Amino acid sequence: MRNEQLAELGQQLRVDTVRATDAAGSGHPTSSMSAADLMAVLAANHLRYDFGEPHHPGNDRLILSKGHASPLLYALYRAVGAVDDEELLTLRRSGSRLEGHPTPRLPWVDVATGSLGQGLPVGVGMALAGQRLDRLPYRVWVLAGDSEMAEGSIWEAAEHAGYERLDNLTLIVDVNRLGQRGPTRHEWDLDAYASRLRAFGWHTIEIDGHDVAAIDAALTEATATEGRPTAIVARTHKGRGVAAVEDKEGWHGKPLPDAGRAIEELGGPRFVSVDVAAPSDGRVRHEPPGDQPPAPTYAIGDEVATRDAFGAALAALGSRRTDVVAIDGEVGDSTRAAAFGEAHPERYFECYIAEQQLVATAVGMRARGYVPYATTFAAFLTRAHDVIRMAAVSGTAIQLVGSHAGVAIGQDGPSQMGLEDLAMFRSLYGSTVLYPCDANQTARLVTAMAELPGIGYLRTSRGATPVVYGPDDEFPVGGSKVLRSGDADRVTVVAAGVTVHEALRAADLLATEGIGVRVIDLYSVKPVDVATLQEAAEATGCLMTVEDHRPEGGLGDAVACAFADGRPLPRLIRLAVRNMPASATPEEQLLLSGIDAESIAAGVRLLVEQAVVR
């Protein structure tokens, strides 16, 4: 498209932005208007995309990291004919696909945006997939705002992209100088952004973001640049084209004061139709599985850490399924993800100590059809909470594995202990939370995770624990295992992970004292096995949960939730980590937190003596 038309298209995108937000009565027209020329030139002359076939493997990826500029994206969709004018005007209405911030309810949106600073990290994941897995020539374009460049996640991504020489990735920074509350830190100091990005190994181009010829040249240069990602740092005006709001404070996130006049000032409505270039041909070739060593199994009574079983199972899964990838946060030797890396180095991605990028890489790769397992210590997954939250908003199925759960890690102390991870993962929409207690169970659950529809979380333990299940036992998601039961059970102890072994020891001890105890291994913390818990409640009247986790949000709450349908609840006792641990041996830790076998036994004896239970 020629420059005059490009300028016309930019104005059209502005007009449509104003129209849509005016119809909605809310939204972010000024943030959209600053980037209109950037988007116009990109779509008309550089993007390769088949809007009729959003899953075409050769499609470029376009991520609107500044998700609040959604009206601009939707105006572009109108220009390319993907949505019609009627739909454009449904912006932000209930039932409309055109949400306040873009989500994958629209087939051309790969990932939801709106929490700033996440588009680039996810784009890095996609670009990595393009370069090292798909090996297709598609490009990844990320449009970011200037305010979001303050997010650390941007710099984790900048580092990763520079280091991996992702020349299929282009970042366009819309430097409109104004954040929502006033001037940004660097205002129009383009070099502040460019020099930082250059230091991280990027090629940078500084332009006037309203000069369509300059934009066109910059995008051409980005595409031609080899061996480095490119950032186009564009000086723009927020609210460009409408004098009442252009480059003025106080107009963030508000429709224009007089839409009719603004549209007139912008030259009125028009319809420049954009013919987006077709994607290049090419198909993703997943290598067929090669030699498939048998999945490892373990003999009952062996002592195996669930993290070891995880690593072995993931490596074996990787042999059976060549769409499985693993991502490490520089702790693969500890999480045992390294076993996958040794078996499948081409599908193993090192993110170093950058947990937001760790999870964002998984999100980007899932958007390209892979089945990612991202792993670090359970405690450090909290670092990526917002990225995981946004993955849930996207409906993206990513599998996360957190090792070193709970006080049972021992001497390293509380900074390394995952004690809030179950709460974090349970609260996420559509999540599945798994917490195995032995090696065979772990192996089964690792395999099952590949089929989960949403976010999956597996919690593994550092120390070795006895294998209690046979290699042919099955562990459906949403299930549980009753490990001890008898007609005279007076209490049900509900445990998971390391506390299963404590519960079994307590039950065996109490059995010698004539006190029957039912033990449930609640390996599926979400969804929870309502039927088995309700049956146990009816049979024993009292449930005692024991968890290597904070009292809030974990196993105890999961069990309570099984009785949230109005049926009478059983008596419920919760043993959990209520202290702030310090250094101590694993055994001491369990004792000090009151979640070891002796504490369980003492608690049950008390209930019996006080006749709280039958």
Next chain:
Amino acid sequence: MRNEQLAELGQQLRVDTVRATDAAGSGHPTSSMSAADLMAVLAANHLRYDFGEPHHPGNDRLILSKGHASPLLYALYRAVGAVDDEELLTLRRSGSRLEGHPTPRLPWVDVATGSLGQGLPVGVGMALAGQRLDRLPYRVWVLAGDSEMAEGSIWEAAEHAGYERLDNLTLIVDVNRLGQRGPTRHEWDLDAYASRLRAFGWHTIEIDGHDVAAIDAALTEATATEGRPTAIVARTHKGRGVAAVEDKEGWHGKPLPDAGRAIEELGGPRFVSVDVAAPSDGRVRHEPPGDQPPAPTYAIGDEVATRDAFGAALAALGSRRTDVVAIDGEVGDSTRAAAFGEAHPERYFECYIAEQQLVATAVGMRARGYVPYATTFAAFLTRAHDVIRMAAVSGTAIQLVGSHAGVAIGQDGPSQMGLEDLAMFRSLYGSTVLYPCDANQTARLVTAMAELPGIGYLRTSRGATPVVYGPDDEFPVGGSKVLRSGDADRVTVVAAGVTVHEALRAADLLATEGIGVRVIDLYSVKPVDVATLQEAAEATGCLMTVEDHRPEGGLGDAVACAFADGRPLPRLIRLAVRNMPASATPEEQLLLSGIDAESIAAGVRLLVEQAVVR
């Protein structure tokens, strides 16, 4: 101290590191040995600190960001006479102050470290306090590892420190080339770190980290550098001084294979005593409160958003208490923290869109005795989850305020909705979670937060809601308010925030149908008012929780927890946000999520019709 002695001191720190970790049977000697010379020269010739008076206002601050090198820190404490040799050898034992990663159980440790990448952000908070609040000449020294430079939080801090020209801050990067699983991304490419930091406005010095003269000169240069923070990027050898482990992979986090021989190789035990320079005199002068406008109050029936009440209350609190500071993540106009900024600009800190730095600034300022309130959207506080978790490990009292809670925000959609924040904050050790429903209640709670001993969280709402309490009502932490009750109540509805108003509407509606409903405003979500909930359970037999939050970890779980002492539980019904919201009006959102008055009323009617309740 002269160079020969400095070298001796460095060797001594190594020997003591080896001895302590050998006695412990675990720990990180090699990571300590790389930084021993850096720490020796810093302590002997540059640090100004009174170990007998850790709270001396003039003390420099020393943060071991690479917390796993704790043996080095403890070896230094021995050298300065703060701990004796006997205590040194208690490393990592249960009951010892010398934990695997440092915590404030030691009086010279301001903040716990061990989750990497957090020492610098917290140091930025302290340096800001030194420069803009305390106005004292103390310096902040942060010793970081090379691996942790991959964390985005480091770059949020680098940006903040450069922008604020914190020349009282020095970062020392111990570039020992080896992470825990192998080589780091940049190995010994010192310029990779230095060039990035320079781009962010830092002065940088690259040195051999085992050359004590070079270290001494660099620290002198750092102290003399004005207008910019300084980073000393030091090339070191992991495991320096012991050939069996020096610069070798596979020795992270393990005691040395033959401690006796290693100590011999290091020249044997010695005791070079370090006489640390005294801090400069000077006291912190908190300005006396000036004019104190009356705290704002609101008339019952007025429509006021709790975020508005928060901003006004915080500004008023800032007039009464000059130790209160407020920190914004570039959304102060939305959270209404801006009201504090207008009243007290000298105590208002803008962190831009960098939530980890937002919270770390609060942590650093609290360590300097201030009472910080850090605010952003509730959803975006998840970005700082790990920083908040570490603040809990530190036992640091910081106050966090999350606005735009729940689906009630309306059209902006799920990316902007805080729906998991209650779960996150409830699960933290020692936290307090508050969720007001009206303006007078908000004002009281904002004031009460200043006295909380740990992490406080206040959840505010975007839209206006009716004032239901008088200005003299009191709202103790751990309390609740019974807003409707009668002898014939058949169900108790437990609500907080926006759902209180829905519950009241439902109760009034049901009253006209002859169905009595008790309504509890559970504004203190943690701790929870056990007595009132148990009383309601006894009176009505059935509780229905209604929350603008995910079903997990929030109000429903908090209520269930009130019955976790083994007493019989009431029937419990939970209304919560179980869908993935899209754009819609606030009213539509509440309806679509089934937490509006009509949904509550319908649920209660069903319970009555089905004779689930009396």
